[in-house]
Amino acid sequence: MKRFITLIAATMFLYALAGPAYATLIDKGNGLIYDDDFNITWLQDANYSGVTMTWADANTWASDLVFQGFDDWRLPISDTCSGNTCTGSEMGHLFYTKGITSSSNGLFQNVKPSLYWAATEYDNAQSWRFNFLYGTQSLGDKTQKRYAWAVRNGDVTPPVAPEPVSAILFVTGGMVLSAKIYRNKRRAPNS
Numbered sequence: 520m521k522r523f524i525t526l527i528a529a530t531m532f533l534y535a536l537a538g539p540a541y542a543t544l545i546d547k548g549n550g551l552i553y554d555d556d557f558n559i560t561w562l563q564d565a566n567y568s569g570v571t572m573t574w575a576d577a578n579t580w581a582s583d584l585v586f587q588g589f590d591d592w593r594l595p596i597s598d599t600c601s602g603n604t605c606t607g608s609e610m611g612h613l614f615y616t617k618g619i620t621s622s623s624n625g626l627f628q629n630v631k632p633s634l635y636w637a638a639t640e641y642d643n644a645q646s647w648r649f650n651f652l653y654g655t656q657s658l659g660d661k662t663q664k665r666y667a668w669a670v671r672n673g674d675v676t677p678p679v680a681p682e683p684v685s686a687i688l689f690v691t692g693g694m695v696l697s698a699k700i701y702r703n704k705r706r707a708p709n710s
Contacts, residue, residue, distance in 0.1 A: 544617055546626050549587050551675050556616065557609060562586065562669045565651075566629035574646045574659075577636040577667035584669050592669040597637035597647035597656065605656040609670060610635060610649035621651045634665045 545553040550563040568580055577594055584592040598607035605611040613619040621632035632652035639647045641658050648659040659665065 544619075544626055547675050551587060552626050553674050553676075554609075554613070554617070555674075557612060558674065559609065559670050559672055560589075560675050561613075561627070562592075563626065564628045565624075565635075565668045566631055566666060567669065568667050571664035571666055572636075573664060574636050574661035577665065578638060580667055581638075581669045586669070587675065589671055589675065592671050594636055594638035594667060595649075595670050597639035597649070599639075599641075599647070601657055603654055605649075608637060608639075608647070608649065608656060610637065610651070610668075611654075611656055614649070614651060614654045619651070620654070631666050634659065635668050636665045 543555060545555065546563075547553050547560065550567075552561045552563050553559075554561065567586075568577075572580060581592045581594050584590070586592065595609035597610070598605060600607055600611070604615060606615045617625065619625050619627055619630060621630045624630045630651050634648045634650050636659075637647040637649060637656075641647060644661060645658045646661050647656060648665055649656050
């Protein structure tokens with residue numbers, strides 16, 4: 520019985536350690552990439568709209584987008600860092616932390632060597648934008664036409680919870696196995 524309990528404890532300990540050690544980009548299939556650092560899901564196609572657009576049009580496009588049954592898309596959020604190494608913005612994080620550039624797309628497709636709008640405004644005339652060729656973040660006139668890349672908060676796959684019947688069968692099976700082992704130990708002659 521002690522071996523059985525030790526085995527279960529060791530298995531649970533190893534299972535706890537086996538969780539994801541490093542944050543990563545995860546291909547969820549169907550054109551969706553999940554970033555578990557920021558807990559956001561990106562469209563795999565960085566040029567899904569197929570056109571450049573003004574900042575207002577890009578925001579409208581993202582908010583009206585329905586893709587794979589999700590209708591809560593938005594443009595990426597930016598911090599107010601200007602220049603290179605701006606890793607606090609969602610696009611800067613992709614570029615500098617995940618290595619996603621226009622020449623190194625990773626899991627993504629159609630990352631353009633140009634500027635993408637961020638949802639973050641500076642004032643009535645300007646908004647933040649990010650360049651996937653040079654890794655620079657800067658302000659741009661909202662009337663200029665730039666690319667738009669949609670992102671949504673959270674993972675697209677709900678967490679898996681065991682159904683009640685399976686959980687009951689699993690626990691019952693474990694109890695029966697434990698009882699059987701205990702009974703066999705009691706029947707065994709003492710040496």
